[in-house]
Structure formats: C-alpha cells, structure tokens
Amino acid sequence: MDYETQMRSPIERQRGIIDFTLSSLMRRKVKNVGLLCLYALIVFILASAIFFTSSIKKEASLILRGTPEIIVQKMAAGRHDLFPLRDMEAVKNVRGVAAVEGRLWGYYFDDRLGANYTLIVPPAARSSAEPSEARPLFWFNAAALEPGTIVIGEGVARVGKLSKGDSIAFTAYDGSTIDLKVADTLSSKSELVSSDLILIGEEDFRKLFDIGKDYATDITVEVKNPREIPTVASKITRVLPDTRPIVRDEILRTYDSIFNWRGGMMIVILSAAILAFVIFAWDKASGLSAEERQEIGILKAVGWETSDVILMKFWEGAIVSLTAYFAGVILAYVHVFLTGSLIFEPALKGWSVLYPHFSLTPFISAEQLITLFFLTVVPYTIATIVPTWRAAIIDPDAAMRQTGE
Amino acid sequence: MILHPEVIANLLASYAATFMVIYATFYGVQILRRWDIRSGDELQLALERKTYLISTVLTYVFALQLFSIFLYVFTADALCPLFVGAMCAAGTLNVNAFGYPTLLIKILTFMLAGLWLILNHADNQGYDYPLIKKKYSLLAFIVPFMILETILESAYFLGLKADVITSCCGSLFSIEREAGLGFILVSLPERAMAWIFYVSMLCTLTCGIFFYRRGRGGYLYSILSAMMFVVSIISIVSFISPYVYELPTHHCPFCIVMREYHYIGYFLYMLLFTAAVCGIGTGALLPFRGVQSLTPALGIFIRRLAIASTGSYAAFTAIVTCEIASSNLMM
Structure with a gap:
C-alpha cells in the first residue's frame, strides 16, 4: 500500500x-x-x-427576583429590633426611593406540633404598575383574610392535619389563647417559600405579639433604578445610622x-x-x-x-x-x-x-x-x-x- | 477560596495536566541526554518504548488543555453572582490580578502542546526518529509554562472571596474593588476593524491556498495565520460579539460561549485554535522538509496542515458572516 x-x-x-x-x-x-x-x-x-x-x-x-430591592432593619445593640414607623419618612425622602412599606412578620413556635411557623401580615394590595414578570412569592385569596382568620401554607396544613374551617389556638404574649380560623390554604405552586407560612391580619398579629401601632418588624424599600440600589442603601445608613439595609443581590449572593x-x-x-x-x-x-x-x-x-x-x-x-x-x-x-x-x-x-x-x-x-x-x-x-x-x-x-x- | 464543584474541577485539571507534563519531561530529558538511534543497548530500547508513553501523555494533556480553557471561562461566568460589579466572566476574571494572566497562559500552553503533537506526528513519519531532540527540547520548554499556569490558576481561585452578607451589614456599598492587573478589552472602532478583519482574512486564505497548491510561501502563511489569530480575537471583541448579542455596547468575548447564544462561541474558538495551531505548525515543520527519512511524507503532512488551517479560518469567517447577516443589529 x-x-x-x-x-x-x-x-x-x-x-x-x-x-x-x-x-x-x-x-x-x-x-x-x-x-x-x-x-x-x-x-x-x-x-x-x-x-x-x-x-x-x-x-x-x-424566587428572590420577586423580593423587594432593599430591606431595612433597625438595629439595637447589634441585634435586630422593631422598626419605628416614624423613621419611614426619613427613608422616603432619600432620593431614588420609589416606595417604602412597613412589614409585620415573625416566627411562632407551636409546641403541640414542635414546629416553627412564619407569620406574615400580607402587604396591602399593590398598585397594578408592578412589573408583571416578577413572580409573586405566594398567592392567596385576599378577600378571605378578615380579622380572626388566617391563611395557612401546605406544610402547616399537612403537619397539623388542618383544612378550611378548622381553627388553630395561638398562645399570645401574655399567655392568653387566641383562636384563629383557617380561611384558606396557599397555592401549592409556591411551596418552597410558603410551606411554613401563615398569613394573618394586622390586628391579630399585633395582639398576638404585643407590637404597638407605631412599629413594624422591618421596612421594604423599592428602588426604580437598579443601578442606584447601592447608593440608596448607603444613604439610608447615613440618614438612619442605627439601621441595616440588606440588598437583594447580597441575599442572592449569600x-x-x-x-x-x-x-x-x-x-x-x-x-x-x-x-x-x-x-x-x-x-x-x-x-x-x-x-x-x-x-x-x-x-x-x-x-x-x-x-x-x-x-x-x-x-x-x-x-x-x-x-x-x-x-x-x-x-x-x-x-x-x-x-x-x-x-x-x-x-x-x-x-x-x-x-x-x-x-x-x-x-x-x-x-x-x-x-x-x-x-x-x-x-x-x-x-x-x-x-x-x-x-x-x-x-x-x-x-x-x-x-x- | 470558593468551594465550588467547578473550581475543584479546574484545579484538578490543572494539577493533573502539570503532573503529566512533568512526568513526561522526566523521561524526555533522559531521551535528550542518552538517545542514540544506532545503539542496540537496553537503555536505548527502553527509551524507544518510552516515546510511546510520552506521546500518549501529551495527547491527553493537549485535549485536557483545550477543555480546560472553556471550563475556566465558564467557571468564571458561573461565579460572577458572587462578586459586586461582575456581570459575567469578564468581571470575575478581573476580581484579582491572576484571572487574565491565567487565561492567556492557558491559551499559550494549549498552542505549545498542539505544536508538540504536530512535531510528534511528523517525527513518527520517519523510521529513524529524525526530530526527536527537537521534540523533547520543545517539551522541556513547555514545562515552565505549565507550572506557571498551575501557580497562577491556584492563586486566582484561592484568592477569590465572595461578597456575602456580613453580620453587621457593613456591606459592600459600591466599594469598587481595586481592579486587578486590569485588562483593557480593546474595543477598536467597529467599521475599521471589520475592514481589517475581512481584508487580512482574504490575504491569509489566499496565501494558504497558494501554499497548498504550489508549495511556496509557507513561512508567510505561518506568520499570517498567527497574526490572524490575534486579529480574530480582537475582531470578536470589537465587532463580532455585538452582532451576536444584538447589543451595540456589549463587547464581551466570553459570553458568546454561553447557553443563551447557543454555544456558538465554542465553534468559533475551536475553529480559531485549530486554525492557529495548524498554521503555526506549518511553519514549524518547513525547515525539516529536507530530512531524508521524512520525504515525501512530511511534504504531504505540511500541506494537509495548511489546508486544515485555511479551512478552519474559512469556516470561522463563514460563521461570523452568517451571524452578522442574520443579526437584528444594524451598525
């Protein structure tokens, strides 16, 4: 060859x-x-x-894409503290801030089931101007949430064998018992975020944990221009030195x-x-x-x-x-x-x-x-x-x- | 250090390749010192057998280097969410001073390993190992670069520290990190660069075909193809990538290998690497055309290299032209 x-x-x-x-x-x-x-x-x-x-x-x-751009927490002695609502004005005045909203949320330990619930007061209905591609964290029937009622996540429903119409007994800060009726359960598409979630009315929440009308757990800050987020965050620490802004990207990175x-x-x-x-x-x-x-x-x-x-x-x-x-x-x-x-x-x-x-x-x-x-x-x-x-x-x-x- | 599966894979690849090259060189040096084709000595016999081992090892290293360039780039891309201000691989590589030098030296070692394989293949055409000393000298030349690459790559990955939430908040706040060594991605004016690219490509292709048919102008083609590699990379940064991204301001040479752009970058870069390695190899082999035991095999091999290189450049140009023509961006 x-x-x-x-x-x-x-x-x-x-x-x-x-x-x-x-x-x-x-x-x-x-x-x-x-x-x-x-x-x-x-x-x-x-x-x-x-x-x-x-x-x-x-x-x-x-999931995090749908969360607020900045969360501001109040710090006291290096610990997370309740946010006084009067400080919200100062944040609102920072240039670049589109909206500020107080949030009420907390954890509740149910010793009957040995489980921790996350209690959240759902934010007031947002304006329709919100970008539609942002996936909301949870869906629920807003009309169902009257005082004395709650909406529970599937995890809570599963572990507590609860369904619509049942009620859960919560022990309030002073030892008294508050019965709250389950009005609805959350959509199961969002179980990753909503499994241990309980949506509760503002009044019931304040009664349960003894939180005054002038306080919120923390506040969320909406910034329209994403490039301004770091600047806005640094301005907030300058206006309110005893607070800690947490930027969404940081959470993502973590x-x-x-x-x-x-x-x-x-x-x-x-x-x-x-x-x-x-x-x-x-x-x-x-x-x-x-x-x-x-x-x-x-x-x-x-x-x-x-x-x-x-x-x-x-x-x-x-x-x-x-x-x-x-x-x-x-x-x-x-x-x-x-x-x-x-x-x-x-x-x-x-x-x-x-x-x-x-x-x-x-x-x-x-x-x-x-x-x-x-x-x-x-x-x-x-x-x-x-x-x-x-x-x-x-x-x-x-x-x-x-x-x- | 960021403990990420891809970082581990990168370091593993780098250490493995360096280890293999050092191992091969160990025997390569013996061959350089003791080789005597006329001897029937036991040592000579052992060395002749070792040549098979070394060429096998180098073939694997070459393949590993090729993959590891891409692995390195998309590891950098995967890590970008961890750093403030990094949008893609370009930003992550700039996080410390070792990112870009590692990439450059990776490309260099890949080219050298490719040249070595070409030399090796040419050498195997003759019965008396005519190029053996040259081959192992080249291997010894590659080793320091491989070691340097490993050191730089380790320094790069070990020096990365993610910007995560600290307990105080104290965060970030646009403390623009000091840019490492810095690497200015030259973005020359698009129109001028496009002219330079197409004209020089035309010259290179003509020269390649001329050499293939007439057997003359080989050195010129070799030099042109090396230059064309650089011109092509600059062109990708300058005018090709904006057409792929359909964004006149986005000049990143790395994002084109990503999923969003149908991995088109892999084809482009592989064609470019093939073209450059074969083109430079053409020139590297030309001086040995006269070696008696290599004729006529070497002549045929060189022409094949030249046509492979020319073909790759032509395919590169064709894909680029298609991308530009089908892009929604008008500049």
Whole structure:
C-alpha cells in the first residue's frame, strides 16, 4: 500500500480498531461490568450533587427576583429590633426611593406540633404598575383574610392535619389563647417559600405579639433604578445610622455561596470515593489477565504496532468511560428531578419539621456536564495511561511464552 | 477560596495536566541526554518504548488543555453572582490580578502542546526518529509554562472571596474593588476593524491556498495565520460579539460561549485554535522538509496542515458572516 492510500483511510482504520475493541470487551463481560457499575455509580453520585445544588440555586434566584430591592432593619445593640414607623419618612425622602412599606412578620413556635411557623401580615394590595414578570412569592385569596382568620401554607396544613374551617389556638404574649380560623390554604405552586407560612391580619398579629401601632418588624424599600440600589442603601445608613439595609443581590449572593459550599463539600467528601475508584481503575488496568497478554502478544505478532495497541486501549477506555458517564448522568437526572433526590435530600437541603415538598425544575447545562466530565473521566483516564502503555509494549514472544507456562 | 464543584474541577485539571507534563519531561530529558538511534543497548530500547508513553501523555494533556480553557471561562461566568460589579466572566476574571494572566497562559500552553503533537506526528513519519531532540527540547520548554499556569490558576481561585452578607451589614456599598492587573478589552472602532478583519482574512486564505497548491510561501502563511489569530480575537471583541448579542455596547468575548447564544462561541474558538495551531505548525515543520527519512511524507503532512488551517479560518469567517447577516443589529 503506498503512502497516499494509507493516509486516505484513517477513519476506516479507527473503525476497524473500535470494532475489534468492542468485540474484545464483550468477550470479557464479567470483568468489565464490575468496573462499569462502579464507574457509573461514582458519576451518578457526583452528578446528583451537582444537579441538585445548581437547580436549587436556580430556584432560589427565581424566587428572590420577586423580593423587594432593599430591606431595612433597625438595629439595637447589634441585634435586630422593631422598626419605628416614624423613621419611614426619613427613608422616603432619600432620593431614588420609589416606595417604602412597613412589614409585620415573625416566627411562632407551636409546641403541640414542635414546629416553627412564619407569620406574615400580607402587604396591602399593590398598585397594578408592578412589573408583571416578577413572580409573586405566594398567592392567596385576599378577600378571605378578615380579622380572626388566617391563611395557612401546605406544610402547616399537612403537619397539623388542618383544612378550611378548622381553627388553630395561638398562645399570645401574655399567655392568653387566641383562636384563629383557617380561611384558606396557599397555592401549592409556591411551596418552597410558603410551606411554613401563615398569613394573618394586622390586628391579630399585633395582639398576638404585643407590637404597638407605631412599629413594624422591618421596612421594604423599592428602588426604580437598579443601578442606584447601592447608593440608596448607603444613604439610608447615613440618614438612619442605627439601621441595616440588606440588598437583594447580597441575599442572592449569600444563598449562592451556601449552596456552592454545600455542593463543593459533597465533592470534597466524595473525593475519597473518587480516589478509591481511581486506584481500582489503575489496578484493573495494570492487572492484565493471561488471556489479555496473549491477545496483545498475538496482535503484535501479526503486525500491530505499539501505537495501535495504545489506540485500541484508548478506545476501550473511551467506550467504558462514555457508557458509565452517560448511564450515571441519566440515573442522576432521574434521581434528582423525578424522585426528588431521595438520597441527598437530608444532606443538601437542610431540615425542619415543616419542610416543604417541592420538585425541582429540571435544569442542566453544558457547564455542569463538562465539570462532571472533569471530575470523573479525567481522573480515570489519567490513572489508566501508564498501565495502558505497559500493556502495549509487551513483546510478542514474551507474552506468548509466559502464557504457555 | 470558593468551594465550588467547578473550581475543584479546574484545579484538578490543572494539577493533573502539570503532573503529566512533568512526568513526561522526566523521561524526555533522559531521551535528550542518552538517545542514540544506532545503539542496540537496553537503555536505548527502553527509551524507544518510552516515546510511546510520552506521546500518549501529551495527547491527553493537549485535549485536557483545550477543555480546560472553556471550563475556566465558564467557571468564571458561573461565579460572577458572587462578586459586586461582575456581570459575567469578564468581571470575575478581573476580581484579582491572576484571572487574565491565567487565561492567556492557558491559551499559550494549549498552542505549545498542539505544536508538540504536530512535531510528534511528523517525527513518527520517519523510521529513524529524525526530530526527536527537537521534540523533547520543545517539551522541556513547555514545562515552565505549565507550572506557571498551575501557580497562577491556584492563586486566582484561592484568592477569590465572595461578597456575602456580613453580620453587621457593613456591606459592600459600591466599594469598587481595586481592579486587578486590569485588562483593557480593546474595543477598536467597529467599521475599521471589520475592514481589517475581512481584508487580512482574504490575504491569509489566499496565501494558504497558494501554499497548498504550489508549495511556496509557507513561512508567510505561518506568520499570517498567527497574526490572524490575534486579529480574530480582537475582531470578536470589537465587532463580532455585538452582532451576536444584538447589543451595540456589549463587547464581551466570553459570553458568546454561553447557553443563551447557543454555544456558538465554542465553534468559533475551536475553529480559531485549530486554525492557529495548524498554521503555526506549518511553519514549524518547513525547515525539516529536507530530512531524508521524512520525504515525501512530511511534504504531504505540511500541506494537509495548511489546508486544515485555511479551512478552519474559512469556516470561522463563514460563521461570523452568517451571524452578522442574520443579526437584528444594524451598525
């Protein structure tokens, strides 16, 4: 064969080698299935962790997009205190502020169920000028909320076995009991934010916690121009030095860091498993069976070059890696998005009595897949280079002589 | 340090690649010192076998470097919400002084690894390893850059600290962080840059085809293709990316690899890298055309490289032109 024709069919050559590799893999099914399962398991665990953290991050950012630009809390002795409503004027006068509103909210511990509720007085009906793409945090039937009634989240309803018309007994600040009737439950689309939520009327809230008419828990500040948010926040601290403005982006950033950290921590913990797997792969690749040695010996005797054997081993690794990788990724997808990550839920989500039931919106990007590739396939490949080469340089006569023994 | 899966993947890739290159160089130096093709010595035999190992290792490193450039960019992009004022990868890379230098040196090591593979392939065409000393000298030349890259990348990632809520509030407030080493993304006037891009591309392509057909002007093509790489990158910043984003003020060279733009950037950058590596490789191999054991194989290989490079540049231009033509932006 002259040089030109030899060069013309590199694809044919690769195809031939892949064909051979596949049939030789199939001949040693048992040995390879073990490796494949372990490999897929490693990919599956890492992929689950990555998918879970990034989709929960996505979810958090979607939810937070609907929150006010700035929240201002009053500080007393370094602690969060009630916000005196008379200070609202000062905030309103800061240039760039579009609207200021007081919020009433708090936590209530129900010792009957051992659960914490979040009590919120729903804000007055907003003007229709509000941008429509902002997803509201919760939906409820505003008309249902009369004095003496509450609207509860699904978590509360589930744990307390409550439905419309039942009532909950709250213990007020002075020990007296206040009975509030459940008027409605919140829409279940928003369970991530509304699971432990109870919407309560302003009067009932003030009665329950003894909060005077002149105070709110904190205030929200709306800023029309997003570029002005940091400036407005710094002006607020100048006007009211005893307050703490919290900017939405900061909350977002903090959530991001927390979930990054959790995902990273998972991987650091799992690195021991990856390492064990790499050692296993190394061992598998270097421990050639007599049959394999003989095979390589024969191949070289019939004219294969060292580089051809390396190529064959490369394809072997690629076939095993890709099969395990895709199997692991598909399993992880099913695990995280269809079964609600049964295995990792406790570790990654945190826990509480009223934990929301929610299913994550499937979200997968090329970035995640490449990261995963780097964390699994690359270590495997590196571990097998030297053993592959060792196998490939076997002299044909040595290989066959040894197997003859 | 930000403990993020992608950061871990980046560092892992970097350490692994450097480790492999150092490992390969260890044997490479032995080959440089002891290689004697005429000897039938046991050592010589062992060294000849080692060459297979080294070229396998370098092939993997080369692939790893290519992926890691992209991984690095979108890790930077993924981290941008953590920093005040960073809107995408461009901002995150600027968070400290090591971001951009790492990227540049990554591109450099990728190109060098590519050149090494080209040299290696050429060397394998001859029966007597005619280029072996040159090949391993180049490998020894690559090592310091790989080590430097690892150090810079570690310094970059370890030095990142997210701007999160602190207990006092005390926050942020537009304390504009000191820009690191700073990196001014040159944004030259669009119209002029477009002319420069198309005219120089035309020259490069003509020269490439001329070399492929007549076998002359190889060095010129090599120089042109190296320059064209730089011109193309500047063009992406200057006028190509605004058309992709359909925003006359957005010049970021990184966002085009993102999902929102259908990952078009991957094609563009891969074509550019291929074109530049093959183009420079053409020139690097030309001096060895006279080596007896390499004729005629080397001549054919060089022409193939040249046409691969020309083809990649042509495809790059075609995609860019399509993007501009189909863009809703008029400038």
